[in-house]
Amino acid sequence: MxxxxxxxxxxxxxxxxxxxxxxxxxxxxxxxxxxxxxxxxxxxxxxxxxxxxxxxxxxxxxxxxxxxxxxxxxxxxxxxxxxxxxxxxxxxxxxxxxxxxxxxxxxxxxxxxxxxxxxxxxxxxxxxxxxxxxxxxxxxxxxxxxxxxxxxxxxxxxxxxxxxxxxxxxxxxxxxxxxxxxxxxxxxxxxxxxxxxxxxxxxxxxxxxxxxxxxxxxxxxxxxxxxxxxxxxxxxxxxxxxxxxxxxxxKVKPYLGIGAGAVSRIDKYRWKNPENYSLYTSHLIKKGSPPFEILEIWNEKEWIKEYIFMGLRLKEGIKIVFLRKKGYSFSQNALKLLKSHELIEEEGGRIFLTFKGKLLHNRIVAFLWDNLEETRK
Ligand code: SF4
CATH class of the missing domain: 3.20.20.70 (Aldolase class I)
Structure with a gap:
């Protein structure tokens, strides 16, 4: 279960x-x-x-x-x-x-x-x-x-x-x-x-x-x-x-959201109920189903990108071995550059943001996404 x-x-x-x-x-x-x-x-x-x-x-x-x-x-x-x-x-x-x-x-x-x-x-x-x-x-x-x-x-x-x-x-x-x-x-x-x-x-x-x-x-x-x-x-x-x-x-684990405006993410699907109390309640009362809209259907690469985005919010960061297992890695030059600016650190097979890096989380993630390489081709 x-x-x-x-x-x-x-x-x-x-x-x-x-x-x-x-x-x-x-x-x-x-x-x-x-x-x-x-x-x-x-x-x-x-x-x-x-x-x-x-x-x-x-x-x-x-x-x-x-x-x-x-x-x-x-x-x-x-x-x-x-x-x-x-x-x-x-x-x-x-x-x-x-x-x-x-x-x-x-x-x-x-x-x-x-x-x-x-x-x-x-x-x-x-x-x-x-x-x-x-x-x-x-x-x-x-x-x-x-x-x-x-x-x-x-x-x-x-x-x-x-x-x-x-x-x-x-x-x-x-x-x-x-x-x-x-x-x-x-x-x-x-x-x-x-x-x-x-x-x-x-x-x-x-x-x-x-x-x-x-x-x-x-x-x-x-x-x-x-x-x-x-x-x-x-x-x-x-x-x-x-x-x-x-x-x-x-940690990009599954969650179910219920109620008006709630978002859910299970497997490759992300969906959302309308941000509209009247529409939400009337649709459910009349039809018995939530009037949700599918926001995204992820492929594996999109899931990996979310893992990078979310994981870098955490102190523990992201696991390089895990990325490799999934067939992805970052270009060495990109990591070198971030390290030389003291924005990331690498330790125990993990990459995580430094204090300075945390202030630039979104920009660093965008940069890493641009430098994400598929190793399984
Ligand atoms: S309107 Fe104010 S109290 Fe209501 S959710 Fe927003 S911040 Fe919170």
Missing amino acids: EKVALYLHIPFCQKKCPYCNFYSITRGFSEALYLSALRKEIAFWKEHFNPKIETFYAGGGTPSLLSPGFYETLFDILSKSFDFTPVELTLEANPESLDLEKLKTFRAIGFNRISLGVQSLTKKGLKFLERIHSVDKALKVIDWLVTANFENFSLDFIYDWKGQGLKTLEKELKLILSLKAPHLSFYEFTLEEGTPMQRLYKKKTWSSEKKVESLCRLIEDTLEGAGYERYEISNYAFSGKKCLHNLFYW
């Missing part, structure tokens, strides 16, 4: 953040209707294959906006449909939608990991990002996570928001360390296409590459100095606390 990561997209938010390009709506949705549609989607997949669900991740949107009862019913449907005994069940949450009782109930129905969207622990940062929670509320919720018995949780942050300098970040990092979160994510602020912030600032940037590098350096040095491992470009964890679900994506 194939081991699969199950992703559930909850496309609902209390308020749309002006920098966010994830699919979510703030009005006109119903828990009951969404659950009916999901029930049908699960029944559809049950007829087509029989996965063993290794991890479950409710992402969004704001999954913590929904009631614990919604998930309790969903887990019941999943247990009756699949081999549903995940070792990790993560709920993405935002501070404004939580109180202690709700957290305790989420824990009691089976969630064992919370990924909390803190984004900033400064007033200035939260104001710039137009988040609706306060620093105090975020700190209170982090306290409650411990009270509610969530031994495993992650805090999400955004860095390089407009106005953040090294001193502000240094202070914030001190506070973050005092919270002893088992897992931390740090994402660089980006002006995403089609968002209100992108329209406001156009292509203007407020930080030079040098500044981003120094912010990133400060984050890495501070967190690694405190015992965190930077196991992925944006993710840090204490020993044994890596996100098992996301490792499925980074």
Whole structure:
């Protein structure tokens, strides 16, 4: 039986953040209707294959906006449909939608990991990002996570928001360390296409590459100095606390996505449900099948390219022997050039990015793709 990561997209938010390009709506949705549609989607997949669900991740949107009862019913449907005994069940949450009782109930129905969207622990940062929670509320919720018995949780942050300098970040990092979160994510602020912030600032940037590098350096040095491992470009964890679900994506393992806007990748297929709540629910209720669209059908070379792209996000990098076994290698000149610029290192049969290389991940991957040679011709 194939081991699969199950992703559930909850496309609902209390308020749309002006920098966010994830699919979510703030009005006109119903828990009951969404659950009916999901029930049908699960029944559809049950007829087509029989996965063993290794991890479950409710992402969004704001999954913590929904009631614990919604998930309790969903887990019941999943247990009756699949081999549903995940070792990790993560709920993405935002501070404004939580109180202690709700957290305790989420824990009691089976969630064992919370990924909390803190984004900033400064007033200035939260104001710039137009988040609706306060620093105090975020700190209170982090306290409650411990009270509610969530031994495993992650805090999400955004860095390089407009106005953040090294001193502000240094202070914030001190506070973050005092919270002893088992897992931390740090994402660089980006002006995403089609968002209100992108329209406001156009292509203007407020930080030079040098500044981003120094912010990133400060984050890495501070967190690694405190015992965190930077196991992925944006993710840090204490020993044994890596996100098992996301490792499925980074290691190009199969995942099934359910819900409006969810993406799946199994074997050579990648498909996506429409980013449209009404279309998703009405299609499932009327026809009993999800209205997905096939995004890609990979051949082996495309799979290898994805392995390189994803694998180089990880500290452990990519295995050269594995590439060779599949009939691929990089031109020696290309590797030499990257090494001479201190962008990659090679050790124990693996290639991985250096600190400098991580800042240029996309460009290095594109360069390696251009220098990928087939050895089996
Ligand atoms: S709460 Fe999260 S998903 Fe919702 S709009 Fe804000 S950033 Fe996007």
